[in-house]
Structures are given as structure tokens and as C-alpha cells.
Amino acid sequence: MDATLVTGGAGFVGLNLTEALLARGGHVVVFGREAALPGAAPARFARLPGRLEVIAGDVNDASALRAVFAGRRIGAVFPFAAVTAGPEREAADPHGVLDVNLHGLIRTLEAARDAGTVRRVVLPASAAVYGESAYSHAVLDEATTPAVPVSLYGVTKYAVERAGLRLCAHWGLDAVAARIGACFGPWERDTGLRDTLSPHLALATAARAGREAVLPPGLRLSYDWVYVRDLVAGLLALLDAPAPPHRVVNLASGEDFAPRLDACLGVLAARFRGFRWRDAAAGEAATIRVSEARPRGVMAIARAAAFGWRPRFAPVAAYEDYVGWLLASADQGLG
Numbered sequence: 001m002d003a004t005l006v007t008g009g010a011g012f013v014g015l016n017l018t019e020a021l022l023a024r025g026g027h028v029v030v031f032g033r034e035a036a037l038p039g040a041a042p043a044r045f046a047r048l049p050g051r052l053e054v055i056a057g058d059v060n061d062a063s064a065l066r067a068v069f070a071g072r073r074i075g076a077v078f079p080f081a082a083v084t085a086g087p088e089r090e091a092a093d094p095h096g097v098l099d100v101n102l103h104g105l106i107r108t109l110e111a112a113r114d115a116g117t118v119r120r121v122v123l124p125a126s127a128a129v130y131g132e133s134a135y136s137h138a139v140l141d142e143a144t145t146p147a148v149p150v151s152l153y154g155v156t157k158y159a160v161e162r163a164g165l166r167l168c169a170h171w172g173l174d175a176v177a178a179r180i181g182a183c184f185g186p187w188e189r190d191t192g193l194r195d196t197l198s199p200h201l202a203l204a205t206a207a208r209a210g211r212e213a214v215l216p217p218g219l220r221l222s223y224d225w226v227y228v229r230d231l232v233a234g235l236l237a238l239l240d241a242p243a244p245p246h247r248v249v250n251l252a253s254g255e256d257f258a259p260r261l262d263a264c265l266g267v268l269a270a271r272f273r274g275f276r277w278r279d280a281a282a283g284e285a286a287t288i289r290v291s292e293a294r295p296r297g298v299m300a301i302a303r304a305a306a307f308g309w310r311p312r313f314a315p316v317a318a319y320e321d322y323v324g325w326l327l328a329s330a331d332q333g334l335g
């Protein structure tokens with residue numbers, strides 16, 4: 001069976017994707033900065049039917065990538081290694097962001113091209129490609145909403161999509177770009193390379209510690225959060241589609257999470273003693289951080305539906321599932 005290469009496979013999305021691929025019996029090659037998967041992921045993944053290889057390396061090391069393709073037959077690639085830079089990092093180290101997100105991606109595609117065995121590439125674009133448009137469009141549509149990325153990260157993600165599709169077309173690689181919505185859920189952790197950790201992780205951390213969470217006003221604003229298990233099901237739909245009906249596809253919930261926030265926090269409070277929450281008073285520092293201060297449109301999901309995918313976890317169901325995972329993780333030191 002052909003293997004699936006996941007660069008950045010020890011990161012948040014990569015771990016969930018790897019777990020899902022292994023669960024369906026796949027052979028997964030994780031390539032990234034980490035020499036091993038974190039926490040109890042190795043033990044958990046060992047119980048799944050698939051086969052896992054973890055290879056430490058840098059996506060800018062062309063010979064290391066060549067060796068990955070030379071050592072096994074790889075049929076699919078998720079080139080997901082990335083630096084999700086916030087304002088400080090992008091100002092301090094713009095080259096570092098471009099090196100990984102864009103040049104590292106191109107090096108991965110070159111190795112895939114040379115291997116000649118790859119039948120599908122799923123490119124990791126992002127909701128960040130909408131940038132400024134997210135604040136002036138109620139619905140962010142792949143075809144009609146202008147991409148106006150603002151952050152350097154968003155600019156690189158747009159380049160991942162455009163340059164990735166262009167080069168794949170030149171090189172005979174069949175590619176689909178996923179505009180991945182902001183996600184939350186199992187396996188999220190600080191890799192040191194993502195400056196915009198989700199507020200859901202901070203809320204879960206406060207809940208586990210039995211602490212009060214003081215919410216910033218930004219958490220009450222319209223925002224489309226996708227549960228990572230839904231996201232991964234969408235990524236697999238893009239991987240499996242024999243004839244993709246679209247080449248650029250939003251993967252998101254298509255819904256505003258904010259109206260369900262209190263119900264979700266109630267799910268945390270029901271399972272973690274001592275957890276409570278309140279809105280920050282005027283001038284008070286919140287204990288939960290969000291990067292947004294303006295309401296955003298939600299992402300259209302009609303194109304994704306054409307791949308046979310739709311999100312299955314409404315916000316409260318997502319929180320219930322996440323809490324179940326957190327409790328299992330706490331028992332086993334996974335989190």
C-alpha cells in the first residue's frame with residue numbers, strides 16, 4: 001500500500017490527521033522537527049491498525065526529503081509543516097516564516113514530483129487568505145470573496161495555494177488546496193511555532209486547573225471555529241475524491257460559534273470542578289487571549305459539500321467530544 005507523507009505531522013492538525021489515517025489502516029510517514037510524537041500519541045497510535053514512521057528533518061533539507069521518498073512508495077502528500085507567526089515573530093523573522101511556509105512547501109513538492117508516485121497533494125491554505133475581506137463579507141466564499149491576506153502568515157498561505165496549485169499543474173501532481181478554518185480540539189498544544197493558539201486550548205487548560213476564565217470581548221464576536229475531527233474528515237474527503245470538483249475548498253464549520261460559547265463553557269464546567277467564567281470588566285485584563293477585535297464572516301461550505309463532506313460536530317457536541325478526550329488524556333498524561 002502506498003504511504004501518505006504528512007510534513008508537520010507532529011503538530012496539532014498533523015497529529016489528528018495521522019491518527020485518522022492510521023485508524024483506517026494507512027501507512028503514514030510523519031516528517032518534521034520532532035524526532036518523536038509527543039505525549040502518549042505513540043502509545044495511542046500503536047493501537048491503531050495502520051503503520052507509522054516518524055522521521056526527523058527540516059522541510060528545507062532537499063536531500064532529507066529525497067531520502068523520505070526514496071525509502072518507501074509515497075502516494076499522497078500533506079505538506080503541512082508551517083510557522084504560524086504572530087505580529088512579533090513576522091516582524092522579527094520574516095525569512096523564517098517564508099522559508100518554512102513557502103520554500104519548504106516547494107521543496108516538498110519538488111521531492112514529490114521527482115518521486116513520480118504521488119497521486120494527490122492536499123495543500124494547506126487557510127482562512128487567513130481572506131484577511132481584510134473577513135471583516136466586510138458575511139460569508140467568505142472561495143469564488144467571490146477577494147483574498148486580501150494581511151499577516152505574513154496569511155500571505156504565505158495564499159502563496160501556498162496559488163504557487164502550490166501552479167507548480168503542481170506544471171509538474172503533473174494532482175493537487176487540491178484546503179482553506180482551513182481556525183480549528184480546535186484534541187492534540188492541540190504549543191509547538192513553539194504557532195503564535196495563535198486557540199482560546200479553546202486556554203479554556204480547557206483553565207478548566208483542567210479548576211480556575212476561573214476571564215473572557216475578552218473578542219470571544220463574543222462572530223467567528224467560525226471548526227472542530228479538528230471535522231476538519232480531518234474534510235481533509236480525507238479531499239484526499240479521496242477521485243475527480244475533485246474544485247481545486248480550492250474552504251474547510252470550516254460555516255457557522256458563527258459565538259452564540260454557543262456559554263453552552264460550550266457549561267460543558268467544561270459540568271466536568272471540571274472549580275471551572276467558571278465571566279466577561280472581563282471594562283479595563284480588566286482577560287485571562288483568555290484572542291487575536292480578533294472585529295467580527296468575522298463565516299466560511300462558505302458548499303464547495304466542501306460537493307466532496308461529500310459536511311461538519312458533524314455542532315459547537316456543544318464538539319465540546320462534549322473534546323472534554324471526553326481531555327479526561328482520557330488527563331488519565332494517561334497525554335495532554
Ligand SMILES: NC(=O)c1ccc[n+]([C@@H]2O[C@H](COP(=O)([O-])OP(=O)(O)OC[C@H]3O[C@@H](n4cnc5c(N)ncnc54)[C@H](O)[C@@H]3O)[C@@H](O)[C@H]2O)c1
Nearest residue numbers: 008010011012013032033058059081082124180182183194
Ligand atoms: N491550527 C489551525 O487552526 C490552522 C488553520 C489554518 C491552517 N492551518 C495549517 O495547518 C497546518 C498545520 O498547522 P498546525 O496548527 O498543526 O501547526 P503546529 O504548529 O501545531 O504544527 C506545525 C508543525 O510543523 C512542523 N515544522 C515547522 N517548521 C518545520 C521545518 N522547518 N521542517 C519540518 N517541520 C517543520 C513542526 O515540527 C510542527 O510539527 C499548517 O500548514 C497551517 O498553516 C492550521
